[in-house]
Amino acid sequence: MEIIYVYTRKRSEFGRPCSFSDRPAEVNVDIPPDPSMASSFILRNPVDSHVQHTSDMSEHEVNTERAEVESRGVNHVEGGWPKDINPQEVEQTIRFRKKVEKDENYINTIVHLGTLMEHCVKQNNAINIYEEYFEEEEMVEVEDEPPSAKTINVIRDPNVTKRTATHLSWHPDTCKKLAVAYSSLEFQQNMKNMSFDSYIWDLENPNKPELVLRPSSPLVSLEYNPKDSHVLVGGCYNGQMAYWDTRKGGLPVEVSAVEVSHRDPVYGAIWLQSKTGTECFSASTDGQVLWWDIRKLSEPTEMLVLDITRKGLLENALGAVTLEFEPTMPTKFMVGTEQGIVIACNRKAKTPPEKITSTYSGHHGPVYALARNPFYPKIFMTVGDWTARIWSEEIKESSIMWTKYHLSYLTDGCWSTVRPAVFFTTRSDGTLDVWDFLFKQNDPSLSLKVCDEPLSSLRLQDNGCVVGCGSKLGTVTLLEISSGLCTLQRNEKMLATAMFERETKREKILEARHREMRLKERARSEGQESEVEERPVESPQEVLDRARKEFFEVIEAELQRQARAETPTPAWQGTGDGMNRSRDSLTWGRGLGSASAFQVKDRVGEEAAAAARGEESRLPKDKEEEEGEEKDAAKEP
């Protein structure tokens, strides 16, 4: 059953004035108290009640009309003269002045003020109250703040299809402009509507590029000419080289001919030091390094094939991924290859095979970045696979220092221009790491997650404080590093020099040991009885003899106990991880000259005794190795 309420009102009654009437009060409901209900309640005692005595406040806002304020200056030229005196007239002013000077009040005042003033003047002459005391003791400011970095700018790729920012180059003078090369490095992922443009950005305006560079194929690398800041050279995805003049607009001034260019993307393009300032060279994964003069890009001036067998065969050549050139050493340059080898070359060698001076291998994958330390030209850093390694030019077998293996690929790296032991690396999980190798070698001093996509390139500004990183989706993030990481600390140069020298020396010793062992191995395998004895040059004989005797005693005790489980090192390889190398050498001397014998010894305890006996017979021959090993054993803990 529906309940319907119907209201009706006469139309003429709408809008009528209300007529109110008074009515006396009526009691509608009267509920008397029911005492029986009180039993279901308990009397509350004590009762909490609060009282507050404050004045009633209410909040109001008042704002006056905004007044526009402008700063202006007023030059007081001549003023204050009484109306009857014309300030331009010298006579009148002089007369006025004379009149004042005759005034009694004036005389008294001046005499009084004069004494006051003289007191202060004499005070000034007597002592310099703002003298710097204790000037020699410089307050050592301890930088306690943890290293940090903050993002100052983010520049995004304005196109719809995002491309990777593969290379960044700062403007040589002002550092307010950044040239970014965009391309897609995924194999055959070029979509039809992907734009080929690369941009020069002015940091004041991150929304719109200052100049759009339009090559015929996307640019993989791009560099400003350090001598002429209007000229840029770019290496294209299809192997051509192009150069731009910013004064002439976005189209390249000249492009190299396709037949003589590279056949693979040009991964590295660097300007050379030359009188004309127009020479550059480029490297690509097709195995060639070509030198160009940009005035004549129709053919390269010189060519080098990166064949480490020194035969100049293109089939054997290694693909180059990075290029490194230090203006202070104009004839030498280095190339990082896809195969993980770094090749140091000399441009001025007479024959092409001699151009390749040395190779450094150590990475498992392509060497993505290669940089010399600006303070120590002999030390350079490579970034590839999951580590960053520091090398010394003299040690060709392995790097002198390296970082731990990370969980993601390292994509780029560079040294700090201000501090000798600080460098930056980017990872493919979007993290930027700042390493201070003098302070901590296991972990980066600062690790920042810049973005979610992989970071592909990194470039430090010349002042060392601002770093730009480009990501896979074309976003360039500019970060400012805290001052602790970009100001030179006391003694830092000295400590860094000492550290590098120490590590180089360590590697040299290990390298020498390896050579000895390899020689011994060769000699032994050829069945020779007399082995080459190489005397280490360093230590005096008596100390070694004594140490050696003690060492053997310890070894004997261990073997007899069969207790010590030597961590089984795998079959000895030529280039093992440096950490285990000294242990390798330890077991090498004990073993019978081959890894299999060592392993057998490890597993079966009885053979240990036999090995010990065998070892004793070798005492005189293995003398030299043990000496070195004790040193390592002593060094190890």
Add this chain to the structure above:
Amino acid sequence: MAEVEETLKRIQAHRGVVATIVVNAEGIPIRTTLDNSTTVQYAGLLHQLTMKARSTVRDIDPQNDLTFLRIRSKKHEIMVAPDKEYLLIVIQNPCE
């Protein structure tokens, strides 16, 4: 009259004193050892500053009054001795 001359001469003769200026309450330089344009500049600016300084001192404590004003800058020290009617300004190079 002679005392004034003597006083001013004595002050000017001290070591390091560059200039001496006497200014009246309206900012007119009465006596000066500098050229006119510089004097006028000093007179105008320091007069205002002295007024401001005096009012500051008196605002904080009405019983108080400004006796002397010293401005030390990199190059020299400007000393102002104020009075009701006149201002004595001395510019000195403090000896290091």
